[in-house]
Amino acid sequence: MTPRPGITPSTILSATVAGLSPVLGMIAIYITLRGHNAPGGGFAGGLIVGIILVLRYLTDGPDALRRLPVDPVVLIGVGLGVAVLTGMAPLVVGESFMESAIWKFDLPLIGSVKVVSSAIFDLGVFILVSGVVAAILVALSEADDEARRGLDDRPGRSGSQGVDR
Amino acid sequence: MLLLLLAYGTTAAVCLVGHRRLGAAAFPLATLPHLATLVWLVSVAGGVLDGTPVTAELAWVDALDLSITLRLDGFGLLMGLLVAGIGALVSVFSVGYFSADHDRARIAGLLTAFAGAMLGLVWSDGLLTLFVFWELTSVASFLLIGTDDRSATARAAALRALLVTGTGGLSLLAGLILLGIASGEWTISGVLAADPTGGLVSAALVLVLFGTATKSAQVPFQFWLPGAMAAPTPVSAYLHSATMVKAGIVVVARLAPVFADDAPWRPIIVVCGVASILLGGVRSLRQQDAKLALAHGTVSQLGLIMVLVGLGTPATTFAGVAVLLAHALFKASWFLSVGAVDHVTGTRDLRRLHGVRRLPVLAATIVLAAASMAAIPPTLGFVTKEGALEALLEGGAGWTGTLALVGVVAGSVLTVAYTIRLAVGVLGNDTDGSHANELHTPGPALLVPPALLAAAGLVAGLAAAPVGGFLARVAASLDPAAGDSALYLWHGLTPALGLSALVLAGGFGLWWISRPATREAAAPRSASTVAYDRAYEALLSGSRRITGSTQSGSLPLYLGIVLLSIAAATGAALAVDRGLLDVSSFPIANSPLEVAICLVTALSSLGVILARQRFGAALALGGSGYLLALVFLLQGAPDLAVTQFLVETVTVAVYVLVLARLPQRFSSAPAWAPLGVRIALSVVVGLSVAGFALHASTAREAPSVAEEYLRRSEPEAGGRNVVNVILVDFRGFDTLGEITVLAIAGAGVVNLVAAARREQRRKHLDDGTDVEDLSGRSPGVWR
Known part of the structure; x- marks a missing residue:
């Protein structure tokens, strides 16, 4: 754990944020999906993911952002891909670009569920926005970290290997 | 037809993709599509020559009415036979010419791709199809000239050729589009049938002629062609003498019978053509590199063909087609022979070549090709040159025809002179026995293709009548009136024969006189190359200067310009219809809470301005952002408010990261923006944006889409x-x-x-x- 200068690392805060993160993640997805009928949507959801990362950064330092399970740049691509493919899918069945489809079906226990294809589009927006925010945060925090710590002359040092703990 | 083009594309792709493994097998593979094309062309030749073209169409972008439209008529048949026939021979020659040191598969692949594009070009009927294939040949030529990518000269020559022909291509596109608009037809045959007239057409023709002049290396764009000799010799033989440089001629030939009478057409073609004939001829006399001498000769010959087909009378059209065939045969033969000579002796320098005459087949080939090039009977070169002189003597094209006649006669004298000089230079020396020992006997792959081409020139000359009949049917597809033309090996004591004799004598005399002067002369740098290079340099340095003067790198300056532009745009819009701005219709506030929030927001914004430290300013900015979100919420826009909250949160976090790398305090303002200027700018921008926002909400004229969306x-x-x-x-x-x-x-x-x-x-x-x-x-x- 690399403590940020001027900030005393707090185990309690760190543990709290770590515990909260999955919950916040669920909220982000919930906000995204409910966007169709209530305030929210992919953009807001993606920003919530960004806020989770900011919290992790504040408590755990740059290491938190280095341990991301996916490369944020990949997320950007995936999000854009999902959005474009959703837009193009109607072309396959002869509809016009970005025409939305509505499916309704019943699930046991949950009841009647309505899925709109544009929600998938919004999911793409969500992934993309998460990716962009994460990518910017990772890039800036790395640069910040490097500038603070001083440059390390060892060649080939990549961001994923923390140096001086 | 489409299948054949596909075959070329596939073969090219196979060569280029599998290029490590293919090696020596590439060139034999590359002959296959040529052979298929030849077989197909021969099989359909009868019908096509009788006047029933083969057509093919492939829908491409339906919405734009774009399709690949091909049409094989008599002229397309002749060009197709040349492209595929010479292509096959060049491929065979390449087997002997290139060694394992060369990237053979790459060259073979590009040659095949080029051949496919060239066939597409000569068979195109669609105006845009023509342009697409035209550009493809330019690109293939660029890549092939730059084959030796370690040589700076080759790279520069390739780029020069691409830029010149590419510029011409754009001009051609513009011209073709104008033709399409003027006639409402998007195929060549349609445009010709519609025969549009008017100022638009004249402009279109000028643009088209600009394009064809670049491609067919006409003055003043001839300079790229000698540079293109940086390409390997088989490539030069194929692209830069026999086929690609004929692309401009193909377009001119198709348009001339209908458009030659339009005002700008003949003067442009004939003046440029005659200039090319003379300049190319004179320059060729001064080259010491056999290949460069040939290249300048090609400029001259292209000028001749251009003048003939460009004049557009039935007789000259026919003569142009005939000279085109003759030129393709003897010039390709010449190039390949010089390539073989180079391969055998290791030099192309006319001053150093020795002993080539001891290689009987090669020497005979060169003599035959030279005879055809100098128009000595009974070769095809002679027969067609006679036909050309006869057509020009016939007149029918006004003063341009007379100019053309004078130019062609003078050019032919030069042609005879440089041909003799070239032939003597290559074959004449056999004084030094030691060099002869270094010669190795070239293999059949190097000897047979040029010999076949040269022999074809001789046979076709002897069989002038049937060849003339064939060419007449070819020319008839361009201009039906040319259908009854004929070629004669001997047609009595005519003025044309007299001129031919005069030309031969004059050419011999010129060679004899100029011999001492041209023996050691180093060729001067072409003035147009220099002009081109200067223009190119000026363009680059000019754009560097413009970038340097507009992009100062000063963020305050950029911001100032952006803000001023916004203020100017919105302010101008407000000034235009200020009468509509009726402030009294706005309620001051909906609730006291709103007033309070707005006040705090304003204070917070003031804090941003007054803050001395960056961090404080960032926090104050974030604060005003949150407060704004509250306003959104009060106005009943929860979505906007949510997004605003989240954005502010993430932004402040990013600020913190960035701020860590910046000085704590703001840097001092640039000298051009003292406090007064900055305040004035802010006030102007603020007022105009706020005024615009107020105005926009009252300026609605059409009903809102909101109702529709809600419903x-x-x-x-x-x-x-x-x-x-x-x-x-x-x-x-x-x-x-x-x-x-x-x-x-x-x-x-x-x-x-x-x-x-x-x-x-x-x-x-x-x-x-x-x-x-x-x-x-x-x-x-x-x-």
Whole structure:
């Protein structure tokens, strides 16, 4: 754990944020999906993911952002891909670009569920926005970290290997 | 027809993709599509020559009425036979010419790709199809000239050729589009049938002629062609003498019978053509490199063909087609022979070549090709040159025809002179026995193709009557009136024969006189090459200067310009219809809470301005952002408020990260913007933006789409949150564009930061700066 200068690392805060993160993640997805009928949507959801990362950064330092399970740049691509493919899918069945489809079906226990294809589009927006925010945060925090710590002359040092703990 | 083009494409792809493994097998493979084309062309030749063209069409972009439209008529048949026939021979020759040192598969692949594009070009009927194939040949030529990519000369020559022919290509495109608009037809045959007239057509023709002049190396664009000799000799033989440089002629030949009478056509063609004939001839006399001498000769010959087909009378059209065939045969033969000579002796320098005459087949080939080039009977060169003189003597094209006649006669004298000089230069020396020993006997692959081409020139000359009949049917596809033309090996004592004799005598005399002067002369640099290079340099340095003067790198300046533009645009809009701005119709506030929030927001904004430290300013800015979100909420826009809250939160976090790398306090303002200027700018921008916002909400003339969206949201898009439905459905395309921009911006930030870090690290390694210091300074992009 690399403590940020001027900030005393707090185990309690760190543990709290770590515990909260999955919950916040669920909220982000919930906000995204409910966007169709209530305030929210992919953009807001993606920003919530960004806020989770900011919290992790504040408590755990740059290491938190280095341990991301996916490369944020990949997320950007995936999000854009999902959005474009959703837009193009109607072309396959002869509809016009970005025409939305509505499916309704019943699930046991949950009841009647309505899925709109544009929600998938919004999911793409969500992934993309998460990716962009994460990518910017990772890039800036790395640069910040490097500038603070001083440059390390060892060649080939990549961001994923923390140096001086 | 489409299948054949596909075969070329596939073969090219196989050669280029499998190019490591293919090696020596590439050239034999590359002959296959040529052979298939030849077989197909012969099989359909009868019908095509009788006047029933073969057509093919492939829909491409239906919405734009774009399709690949091909049409094989008599002229297309002749050109197809040349492209495929010479292509096959060049491929065979290449087997012997290229060794394992060359990237054979790459050359073979590009040659095949070129051949496919060239066939597409000569068979195109669609105007845009023609342009596409035209550009493909330019690109293939660029890549082939630059085959020796380690040579700076070759790279420069390739780029020069591409830029010249590419510029011409754009001009051609513009011309073709204008023709299409003027006639309402998008095929060549349609345009010709419609025969449009008027100023638009004249402009179109000038543009088209510009394009054809670049491609067919006509003065003043001839300079790229000698440079293109940096390509391997088989490539030069194929592209830069027999086929690609004929592309301009193909277009001119197709248009001339209908458009030659239009005002600008004949003067442009004839003046440029005659200039090319003379300039090419004179320059050829001064070259010491056999291949360069041939290249300048090609400029001259292309000028001749251009003049003939460009005049557009039935007789000259026929003569032009005939000379085109003769030229393709003897010039390709010449090039391949010179390639063989180069391969055998290791030089093409006319002053150093020795002993070539001891290679009987090669020597005979060169003599035959030279005879045809100098128009000595009974070769095809002679027969067609006679036909050309006869057609020009016949007249029918006004003063341009007379100019053309004089030019062609003078040019022919030059042609005879440089041909004799070239032949003597290659074959004449056999004084030094030691050089002869170094000769190795060339293999059949190097000897047979040029010999076949040269022999064809002789046989066709002897069989002038049937060849003339064939060419007459070919020319008839361009101009039906040319259908009864004929070629004669001997047609009595005519003025044309007299001129021919005069030309031969004059040419011999010129060679004899100029011999001493041209023996050691070094060719001067072409004035137009110099002009081109200067223009190119000026363009580059000019754009550097413009970039330097407009992009100062000063962020305050950029910001000032952006803000001023916004203020100017909105202010101008307000000034135009200020009568509509009726402030009295706005309620001051909806609730006391709103007033309070607005006041605090304003205070917070004031805090941003007054803050002395960056961090404080960032916090105050974030604060005013949150307060604004509250206003949104009060106005009943929860979606906007949510997004605003979240954005402010993330932005402040990003600020903190960035601020860590910036000085704590603001840097002092630039000299051009003292406090007064900055305040004035802010006030102007603020007022105009606020005024614009107020004005926009009262200026509605059409009914709002809001009602429509609200009504359709639930049933059509299945969502009750109309804001979101607008984003992802009604205006989903906009959102798609926005997230694309977002993705690009994100990638940009990541890369900028990475670049700044690299820079910093390099600096550190270079001068060992104390890096702790860097966090206090502003490195890289944050400057």
